[in-house]
Amino acid sequence: MNIFKRLLKIGQAEIHAIVEKMEDPISLTEQGIEDMKAQLSETKEAYIIAKALVIKSENAIKDKEVAAQDFERKAHLILNKVKTNELSIERAEKLALEALELKSNLLLYVKSIESEVLIHKELVDEINNKIEVLKFNITNWEKELTSLKAKSRIISASEFANRQIANIDSNSTIDMLKKMKAKIEDENAVNEALNQIVQDKIDKDIDLALKEDSNSKIELLELKKRLGLE
Known part of the structure; x- marks a missing residue:
């Protein structure tokens, strides 16, 4: 058989x-x-x-x-x-x-x-x-x-x-590209934040310098008045 x-x-x-x-x-x-x-x-x-x-x-x-x-x-x-x-x-x-x-x-x-x-x-x-x-x-x-x-x-x-x-939608390559895109977007956001922080610091330093300069001038004028230089 x-x-x-x-x-x-x-x-x-x-x-x-x-x-x-x-x-x-x-x-x-x-x-x-x-x-x-x-x-x-x-x-x-x-x-x-x-x-x-x-x-x-x-x-x-x-x-x-x-x-x-x-x-x-x-x-x-x-x-x-x-x-x-x-x-x-x-x-x-x-x-x-x-x-x-x-x-x-x-x-x-x-x-x-x-x-x-x-x-x-x-x-x-x-x-x-x-x-x-x-x-x-x-x-x-x-x-x-x-x-x-x-x-x-x-x-x-x-x-x-x-x-x-x-099969492109379910392909791991697409997932990887999406992750890379998200990473790049995150890095851009970080860079923008850092740039903003730096810019804010610069603005503050300038304002402080201008303020210090203004106080010194006022004090100088008052001193000259007391000494009769004006």
């Missing part, structure tokens, strides 16, 4: 992973690019095999054509031996005919190979076109992936900023 539960959990985990990837365009694009690159690699291998087959078939055609020409040359040589009495006409004709038949068979084989070569060349062209399409798609998808990643970074940055703005 426990085994089945574990298998179920594993299956659920795999499903969740697939769903998460399906919901993530970046993961989907990356996977798509990897799939196309794998397909491109397989297609290139198929192209190499098909191209090699074409080259091999074309070389075989050349070899068979050379062999066919050689049999025709031998037929001529055999018939010439009749002129020199080296072979009887019957023997020469028989051997020449066999050589010409071999030539004919080789040429028939060449035609059959040529038909196959045409098919293989068409296949090579088709594979090559598919390679170019895959390259083009991979390039476009890689550009799309770059764009998606850039957009994702912008969206993430925007979401982070929005979150910060949404």
Whole structure:
């Protein structure tokens, strides 16, 4: 029973992973690019095999054509031996005919190979076109992936900023700024009070100096009167 539960959990985990990837365009694009690159690699291998087959078939055609020409040359040589009495006409004709038949068979084989070569060349062209399409798609998808990643970074940055703005009222930074503001206001109030105290003291000192100066003058006048100086 426990085994089945574990298998179920594993299956659920795999499903969740697939769903998460399906919901993530970046993961989907990356996977798509990897799939196309794998397909491109397989297609290139198929192209190499098909191209090699074409080259091999074309070389075989050349070899068979050379062999066919050689049999025709031998037929001529055999018939010439009749002129020199080296072979009887019957023997020469028989051997020449066999050589010409071999030539004919080789040429028939060449035609059959040529038909196959045409098919293989068409296949090579088709594979090559598919390679170019895959390259083009991979390039476009890689550009799309770059764009998606850039957009994702912008969206993430925007979401982070929005979150910060949404939480700004309850943020400790704001409380700290408020405390700093209150502290500055308190310091300003203290400075103003100190300035007022200093100003009051200065005013008192001036008044006292003026008062002392006035009393001295009065006393001086009275003394002069007593002495008859006025």
